[in-house]
Amino acid sequence: MSFKKLIEPLKDALKAQGIEIPNALQTKVLSKIKSGANLFIIAPKNAGKTTTLVISVINKLKEAFEDAPRALIFVKDKQAALELADLFNLYKRGTDLRVYCAYEEHNLELQREELYLGTDIVIASPKRLNRIFYLNGINLNKLQMCIVEDAEFLFRNNNFAEVTRTPESIGKCQYLVFSDHFDNRFERWEESFMFLAQKVIIK
Known part of the structure; x- marks a missing residue:
């Protein structure tokens, strides 16, 4: 998939960062993500996994809508959450998409109140x-x-157990897992909510 098929604000944001053509990973997975497929995206560090994630979410959601989030992204900790939010803020310029970070170091009741106000990406x-x-x-x-x-x-x-609990509580949705390698423990997910998921491997 070329960047020509992205929404205009996203193309403009990428161009402002000097990115005008997709890299190998993006060429391989952007169209698959757009189609709604469940994917294990396996690629080495510095292959562009995080940028691919951000591009895909912005392009799919396009603009703010109602109050309930439409994208949920699990990360390891506060630092990872804030770094990813910064990248979203860089590339979502020109859209009104809302991004919210939830992590242990923040007051729980305040987080509930802030989420109630509405967001698109958590x-x-x-x-x-x-x-x-x-x-x-x-x-x-x-x-x-x-x-x-x-x-x-x-x-x-x-x-792993914490993330596995979430699909048990929600309806049908697209699942994407970005990783440096495929761990055999992911096979448990293939047997449940990621049944028939595709593996995209970049070496």
Whole structure:
């Protein structure tokens, strides 16, 4: 997929950063993500996985809509959440998409209040997201995309189990997992909510 098929504000934002043609990973996966396929996207560091994630979410959501989030992105911690939010803010210029970060170091009640005001994209650590959800602090009924960035962190501190709980509580949605390598434990997801998921591997 070429950048010609992206929404205009996103093309302008990419061009402002000197990015005018997709790299190898983006060429291979952007059209698959746009089609709604569930994907394990396996590529080495510096292959452009995070930028590909951001481009895909912005291009799919396009503009702000209602109050409930339509994209949920799991990250390992506060620093990862804030860094990803910065990248979203860079590339969503020209759109009115709203991005919110939820992580343990922030006041829980305040996060619930802020989420109630409305957002399109939530970037969250797994434990904090689940705590907010089970306190009825976030509505996931409108979710279109559920994504894991840099999925290696899942296999520490019970994060794999925390992320696995989320699909049990939401309806049909697209799942994307970005990782440096395919871990055999992902096969559990292939047997459930990521049934028939495609693997895209860049070496």
